[in-house]
Amino acid sequence: MIKVITTVGTSLFNNYLESNRDIENPLKHFKNKPFREYRNLAPRARQVKEKVTPWAAKSIEASAEIKSLHKIQKKLAESLDVYLLATDTAISALAAEIIQDRFAGIKDFRVNFNLGHDVIGGLQVDNYRLFVKTGLPNLVKRIEKIADSYFGNVVFNIAGGYKGVIPYLTVMALINNCDIYYIFEESQSVIEIPKVPLEINYSVFAKYSEEIEQLENGIEKYAKEKNKNYVTFSELEKTGLVEQLEGDMAFLSPLGYIFLDKYRRNYFEFYCSDEVWEEINKQRDIQRILAEKFNEHIIRQSKTETKGVHRVYDDGNNPNRIYYFEYGDNVYIYKTFQDEEAAREFIKTPLKREEVIKNAKKRKWVLANV
Incomplete structure (x- = not known):
C-alpha cells in the first residue's frame, strides 16, 4: 500500500454550508477553539457529524481531502494507506474524524486518524512562536513516525490543511524524494509534483552539532550567546537555520528541523x-x-x-x-x-x-x- 500523508483543513464545512445551514449553530462553537477543548464539545460534534457525514458519503466533491484522495487512488491504481493530520484546533480534528468515517469500508482505502497521535500539537495559525518551537517539529516527528524512516512508499497530499504548512511539507517531500499531489477544488484533475533531486549540504549539521542542538532546545538570550560564538551563529543564520523571535529568543528554523530530521536518518x-x-x-x-x-x-x-x-x-x-x-x-x-x-x-x-x-x-x- 502507498502511504499518503494528508493534512486536514475545513473545506468540508465550507462546502457543506454552501447549500445547508443546519450546522451553523453547533459549528460556531468550534471557531478559534484549540484542540484541548475538543472533548468538551462532544455533544455539538455529534450534531455536526450526524448531518455532514451522510452528506459527505454521497460525493467525492465534499472536501479537498476527499476529492484529492479519490483522484490520487485512481491515478496510482493502488490501495492507499491514508494518514490524516489535523492542526491543533477543535475544528480540524472534527473534520478529520468525519473524513475517516466517510471512507470506512470503501475498497482501496485505509484511512487512519487517532486523536492522540494525529492532532499535531502547536500546529496553528495564531501563535507563530508556538508554530516554530512546537508545531512544525511535532509535524516532522509524526511524519517520520508514520514513514518509519522509509519514504520509498510515501506520497504527500497537500490539497487540504493549513496553507502555511504547504511550503514546509513540499520541502520535506522533496528532500525525501517523495511525490506531491495537489488539487484545486474547482479542477477535476490532480496535479502531481514529481520527485526532483534536491542536494542539501549537510556538513553544517556535523560541523556545528552542539550549536544546532542549542537552537533545537531554544536559546533565551541569543544576542549574548551569539557574541560568544559569533562566527558559528553568523554562518548558521546565513544558511537559514536560525529563527529569531521577539524577546531575544532563537530556535532552529522550521526548514532547519526538516533538514536536521533528514540528516539524523543518515x-x-x-x-x-x-x-x-x-x-x-x-x-x-x-x-x-x-x-x-x-x-x-x-x-x-x-x-x-x-x-x-x-x-x-x-x-x-x-x-x-x-x-x-x-x-x-x-x-x-x-x-x-x-x-x-x-x-x-x-x-x-x-x-x-x-x-x-x-x-x-x-x-x-x-x-x-x-
Missing part, C-alpha cells in the same frame, strides 16, 4: 564509553550490524534476548552479540562481541547501569554498508 545515534567505541571500530561485523540491522528498532527488539540481568542482541547463527539497554529514547551499548563463547561468559558479569550512563558519550554511525 546516522544511528547511540551512547557508549571510549573503551567500547574503540572496540567497535575494530569489529567489522559489529559495524555492519549497527549500520544494517541494530539501528532499526523493530529488528533490534526481535533479535534481543534477556540473559540474566542483561539484554543481548543476538545476530543469529553467528558469534556476534551486542549488550545494551535503552534509557528514555537513547540506546546505551556497553559490550560487543565477535566471539560467542566470550559473549556467553559475559552473562555472569553484573550490570552497572549508572556507571555505563556516566561514562558514555554520544556516538554516530553512518547508515550504509561498511
Whole structure:
C-alpha cells in the first residue's frame, strides 16, 4: 500500500454550508477553539457529524481531502494507506474524524486518524512562536513516525490543511524524494509534483552539532550567546537555520528541523564509553550490524534476548552479540562481541547501569554498508 500523508483543513464545512445551514449553530462553537477543548464539545460534534457525514458519503466533491484522495487512488491504481493530520484546533480534528468515517469500508482505502497521535500539537495559525518551537517539529516527528524512516512508499497530499504548512511539507517531500499531489477544488484533475533531486549540504549539521542542538532546545538570550560564538551563529543564520523571535529568543528554523530530521536518518545515534567505541571500530561485523540491522528498532527488539540481568542482541547463527539497554529514547551499548563463547561468559558479569550512563558519550554511525 502507498502511504499518503494528508493534512486536514475545513473545506468540508465550507462546502457543506454552501447549500445547508443546519450546522451553523453547533459549528460556531468550534471557531478559534484549540484542540484541548475538543472533548468538551462532544455533544455539538455529534450534531455536526450526524448531518455532514451522510452528506459527505454521497460525493467525492465534499472536501479537498476527499476529492484529492479519490483522484490520487485512481491515478496510482493502488490501495492507499491514508494518514490524516489535523492542526491543533477543535475544528480540524472534527473534520478529520468525519473524513475517516466517510471512507470506512470503501475498497482501496485505509484511512487512519487517532486523536492522540494525529492532532499535531502547536500546529496553528495564531501563535507563530508556538508554530516554530512546537508545531512544525511535532509535524516532522509524526511524519517520520508514520514513514518509519522509509519514504520509498510515501506520497504527500497537500490539497487540504493549513496553507502555511504547504511550503514546509513540499520541502520535506522533496528532500525525501517523495511525490506531491495537489488539487484545486474547482479542477477535476490532480496535479502531481514529481520527485526532483534536491542536494542539501549537510556538513553544517556535523560541523556545528552542539550549536544546532542549542537552537533545537531554544536559546533565551541569543544576542549574548551569539557574541560568544559569533562566527558559528553568523554562518548558521546565513544558511537559514536560525529563527529569531521577539524577546531575544532563537530556535532552529522550521526548514532547519526538516533538514536536521533528514540528516539524523543518515546516522544511528547511540551512547557508549571510549573503551567500547574503540572496540567497535575494530569489529567489522559489529559495524555492519549497527549500520544494517541494530539501528532499526523493530529488528533490534526481535533479535534481543534477556540473559540474566542483561539484554543481548543476538545476530543469529553467528558469534556476534551486542549488550545494551535503552534509557528514555537513547540506546546505551556497553559490550560487543565477535566471539560467542566470550559473549556467553559475559552473562555472569553484573550490570552497572549508572556507571555505563556516566561514562558514555554520544556516538554516530553512518547508515550504509561498511
